[in-house]
Amino acid sequence: MAEEHGKATQAAVRERNLTTALQLVLSGNGTATRAAIARRTGLTSATVSSLLAGLIADGLVIEGQLAESTGGKRATTLRIAAENHVLLALLVQPGLVRGAVVDLLGDELATLTHRAATPGSLEDVRSVARRLVASTSARIVAVGVQVPGIADGTLIRESVQLGWTDVDLARELSGIVDAPIHLINDADAEAIADAITSDDFGANQLFVSLSTGVGAAVIIDGEVVSGAAHRAGEIGHVPVLFGPEAPLCACGNRGCLEEVVSVTSLLGLPHGTDLEALDLAALAAAPDSRERIADGARVLARALLLVAAALDVPNIVLGGAAPRLGPEFIGHLRAEAARHPVKAAMPLSFRYARVPQEHPYRGAAQYALKSALGVSWAR
Incomplete structure (x- = not known):
């Protein structure tokens, strides 16, 4: 039992360190190095190298150019492999469903808008999801769905505006997108997006x-x-x-x-x-x-x-x-x-709020990113 607990603890520590390393690469905006991550975290060079090797193997991080010389051998920079992995963001409103493909740096790669004839139509949500999935060849890490209502796990407990009660969106989108579905209330999503901005x-x-x-x-x-x-x-x-x-x-x-x-x-x-x-x-x-x-x-x-x-x-x-x-x-x-x-x-x-109206997907995408990978675009 003690041995199993020790292994679980070691796995949790490694997972936390992986998240920290990934956040530092993301925040570094192409300037992070293994040595800099070791200094910031206090981890050994060998541990950091092992963590980065795992992130590179998963396709989340790639090596970039050589950093500027500080007197010794020039270090190799690291950056997020934004082109390999994407997020989907869905915004569901009465009579309107919008969606975007967002890369791991927060840039929108594709957007679409569908004006629904019937408020709260689940088929409209499925249709937008299908079109988003078809628009990208990258691996979809997670899906953030923003709704006006009470989000609880994969359930919309209640949405007066959409006329939904206990709607399981993960089930509704199964077979369309092979990625975790993360639901968030629209006000919460806007608040997250605003906090990222300022x-x-x-x-x-x-x-x-x-x-x-x-x-x-x-x-x-x-x-x-x-x-x-x-x-x-x-x-x-x-x-x-x-x-x-x-x-x-x-x-x-x-x-x-x-x-x-x-x-x-x-x-x-x-x-x-x-x-x-x-x-x-x-x-x-x-x-x-x-x-x-x-x-x-x-x-x-x-x-x-x-x-x-x-x-x-x-x-x-x-x-x-x-x-x-x-x-x-x-x-x-x-x-x-x-x-x-x-x-x-x-x-x-x-x-x-200071979030530009032309970037309405940022909150749902950030929530999906944080839920799936534990990292944030906030500096």
Whole structure:
């Protein structure tokens, strides 16, 4: 028994060291060397050479050019074999399924968009997956699927927007792609992508995604918190308006936050509207939209005061389609939060997400990369 435990411990240590070595090669952007990795990790040269030999044999790392001389024999640089392995990223939204082939450096090699006639059609998801698989000859390491709903392992426990309950996407995609399927809530994916781009807003944040729905990601000490039942951040269906006049939500309740502050609600658009195809800044400037935006910002700010105080998270990042509403919306949020300071809680700071709209796949791809190989594009 002790011998088996020792072997298991040795295997775990080697796996951890492999991940560390791979991360250093990835972060080195073509400049890493065996000697530099040994210095950074404190491992022996022989151990590092053994680790790199394994990564090279797996096709994840390849040798590059000779490094600059430091007085002795020039070392050989190492880089990620981005051309050999890829990730698939799938973004599922009501009426829209998008996908991308992403290499291990985070570059998009191919993208496609499929506008679905029926929201939440699983055949549309399968169709996009088939086309992505057919577009690459590289080995697919993992698949990241981003959905508006509660992701638990390979199951979508519930997605009000898609009309899904306990949908097993790994089973739905079996036979199409031979790689692990990793599901992630859309707000969590956006939060990860934003953190990769910039971490200067602190390690404790509440990322709030506003689009056709409303979701949030709770980030504590730099890590996304999933919660006891993978439902942390599910604030969209909390009632904030009450009474028979409160708007009816798709979930069946009245007055949900989503019915008040989703971008579709703020702009007076029908449910399921394709926001990507619209000039949201122009729509937000219309007089009736400006009134709804001001009212919605007041409701959202008051809700966030409570959530942020409960979590002791002072930084609010607004993502999804919210940045396209412009400075007026975030200005209303700041003003409303300042009007109602919470005693004993830190004042709230707000900013828009910095992930370019033209790179929507980065969060799902990063999640798949981290889940499969344990490494990150974040520096």
